[in-house]
Amino acid sequence: MSALAAPASDGRPTPRAIWAGLAVIYVAWGATFVAIRIMDETIPPLIGAGIRFVSAGAIMLNYLRLRQGRWPRLTGREFASTALIGLMLPAGGNGVISFAELHVEPGLAALVVASVPLWVLVIRIVTREHPPRTTLIGLCVGLLGVALLVIRGGHGHSGALWLVIVLGAALSWAVGSWLTGRLPMPRDLASVSAFEMLFGGLVLCAAGPLAGEHWSAAWIHGSLRSWLAIAFLVLIGSIVAFSVYVWLLEHAPISRVATYAYVNPAVAVVLGAAVLGEPVSLTTLIGGATIIVAVWLVIRAEPPRRAISTGRGGREHR
DSSP states (O other): OTTOOOOOSSSSSHHHHHHHHHHHHHHHHHHHHHHHHHHHTOHHHHHHHHHHHHHHHHHHHHHHHHSSSOOOOOHHHHHHHHHHHHIIIIIIIIIHEEEEHHTTTTHHOOOOOOOTHHHHHHHHHHHTTOOHHHHHHHHHHHHHHHHHHHHHTTTSSSSSHHHHHHHHHHHHHHHHHHHHHTTOSOOHHHHHHHHHHHHHHHHHHHHHHTTTTHHHHHHHHOOOOHHHHHHIIIIIIIIHHHHHHHHHHHHHHHHHHHHHHHHHHHHHHHHHHHHHHOOOOOOHHHHHHHHHHHHHHHHHSSSHHHTTTTTSSOOOOO
């Protein structure tokens, strides 16, 4: 972010730098859904997602070693916690979405995944938290939008079963997000993300062959277009966007950073239509708009420190 973060005279980053950073995560994380679909064209999805996260995690760990002069260290409890969250977020969340996007349009997948803050809210209610009334209204509206996408959206190219699988990935993300703030974790956000991506990527690399995927298919049949998509997911979707995200958390209001939760799906829909020629039905637009409005209500109604945690975990693994 050094190029973007030209400080104002008082040492703080300028509003232009803040908005430039937001633009990066809006576009980068929205584009990951399209990049996943391109990766899936010729590379087995679970293996491809595994390559992505192992590569991103290894690059980040090596960067941290160079910056700190030593490898990041974890206690036994921190190791277990980051391994579990790696299973829930990059593996159970992103890996499953990579698999489902063989049959689900990127924009539609992004809109279903946008419901993650709503499922985090459901978990909070089940665990006897008492969110504000406006938050509960947003939850009800959002669940109606999810139902519309799964029931009516499933009548098109994307079968309802595959949309339910995407919904399962969103639930995995939500559970992992909720657990993140309740488990012992290292203080350094970058090292947490690096270990989670590495652990999740290793799980996906093992899960691919168990699901019938073959590593040889990636090396023999993988097209340049699909490998470039993986490179984008590693460098831009995981490393660059995450670094910008961490910088924004330090320099911008949380409520403004949280806007990624309802901008990313819109970007994914537009890019899916423009790059891949994916159809956008009226049902998708109505259901997606309903979810985005609901997420906006939830984020606006939550206390400032809660706003980010109701997004995709505060630690993104797009």
